[in-house]
Amino acid sequence: MITLTVFPPMFGETSASSFSTKAIYLMTMAGVPWTRENSSDPRKWPKGKLPAITVDGKVIGDSDGIRAYLEAQGADFDKGLSDLEKSTSRGLIRMAEDHLYYHVMLDRWADDAVWPTIRDAYFADIPKPLRGLITGGLRRNVMKGMHVQGLGRLSPEERLARANQDLEAITTRLWEGPFLFGEQPTLADACVAPVLGGLRSTPVATLLSKRVSEDAVLGAYIDRVDEALGQKS
Ligand SMILES: N[C@@H](CCC(=O)N[C@@H](CS)C(=O)NCC(=O)O)C(=O)O
Structure with missing residues (x-):
């Protein structure tokens, strides 16, 4: 087990x-x-x-x-995909995990209007009197990392423009079928949908959370993947 x-x-x-x-x-x-x-x-x-x-x-x-x-152990997450599809899949995974994911981080950790809600949800186990002090240091580290990475230097509007290109690329694939590579979920869906879900579910509205939550194609896709593969407990 x-x-x-x-x-x-x-x-x-x-x-x-x-x-x-x-x-x-x-x-x-x-x-x-x-x-x-x-x-x-x-x-x-x-x-x-x-x-x-x-x-x-x-x-x-x-x-x-x-x-x-x-x-x-024998799992095949890309059953039936051609080598060409697998190479496209690799690119989509990198796009989600090494670009869009950082927008989730910035939406949640960098925005002063969002951070208090995130802090109290993520770090509920830390007693309240210590929480601000401990999480303040963590937040500074995250922000430093995002500054070095580069996305941390962009305004929310500039970030929206950057992320939007990825979101449109994902949506284009979804015009062709319920999942990124057709009728069945593959590795790319297991990687991309959670990041989109993360963007959508930031608990205080941001430009990006609104962009994803107002997109019917992306919203239905996130829910479809989670219905097929997720669990909430
Ligand atoms: N490359 C890793 C990334 C995992 C990751 O970044 N996990 C984050 C949460 S989304 C984490 O554990 N962060 C804790 C920390 O950095 O202190 C993977 O694919 O599993």
């Missing part, structure tokens, strides 16, 4: 973390026996991050490590 440790459900999403949601989707797709364990403290896990799986006492971190493990 595999134990998957992930951040708990939040804001109506399968998990507070897009990568945790992705790992849950992969487990469902792989069809292996597994059980979910929620944790809000990633510090003792590989690289200080979640998700991670524990199999026969061995811990494997990172949603990509989990994908590789499941594939080694």
Whole structure:
């Protein structure tokens, strides 16, 4: 039995973390026996991050490590895809995980109107008198990282314009079928939909949360993937 440790459900999403949601989707797709364990403290896990799986006492971190493990056990997340489709899939995954994901981070951590709600939801376990102090340092670190990455230097309007190009590219594929590569969910759906869900579910409205929540195609897609692969407990 595999134990998957992930951040708990939040804001109506399968998990507070897009990568945790992705790992849950992969487990469902792989069809292996597994059980979910929620944790809000990633510090003792590989690289200080979640998700991670524990199999026969061995811990494997990172949603990509989990994908590789499941594939080694026989899972095929891209059944029926051509090599050309697989190369497009790789690009979509990078776009979601290494670009759109940072917009989720910035929407939640950088915006003074959003941050207090995020802080109190993510760090509810820290007693209130200490919460501001501890999370202030974490927030500064995140902002420093985003400044170095570059997106942290853009205004919300500039970020919307950047992210919009990705959202349109995703929508174009969805005109062709219910999932990114046709009738069945593939690895790309397990990676892309959670990030879109993260953008949509930021609990205080931002330019990007409105952009995604007002988009009927993207909204139906997020819900369709979660209905097929998600769980909320
Ligand atoms: N590349 C990792 C990324 C995982 C990740 O960034 N997890 C975040 C939550 S979305 C985390 O655990 N952050 C805790 C921290 O950085 O302290 C994966 O694919 O699993």
